[in-house]
Amino acid sequence: MDKVTPRRGASLLLEVLRSEGVRYIFGNPGTTELPLMDALIETPDISYIWALQEASVGAMADAYAQAAGRPGRHPLLEGLDECFRRRREIG
DSSP states (O other): OOOOOOOOHHHHHHHHHHHTTOOEEEEOOOGGGHHHHHHHHTOTTSEEEEOSSHHHHHHHHHHHHHHHSSOOOOSOSTTHHHHHHTTOOOO
């Protein structure tokens, strides 16, 4: 049987996001995001765009979706209602 190499959840999440073509993650980092921030060091093709306020994160992801014609992805719940009302896709 092959030996399974342990991996962190944040690394797996970034692998899935990369496979979906995600280039940017919008967020407001806190202590719960530290594992993700650490994993991003090993993932130079995905950039973390941070804001000082949660509401700004939703607006940034929505603006990115409009400008790029791609889904705006962010890990926070703030701003989801705005994207829903504007019918913007959020992955």
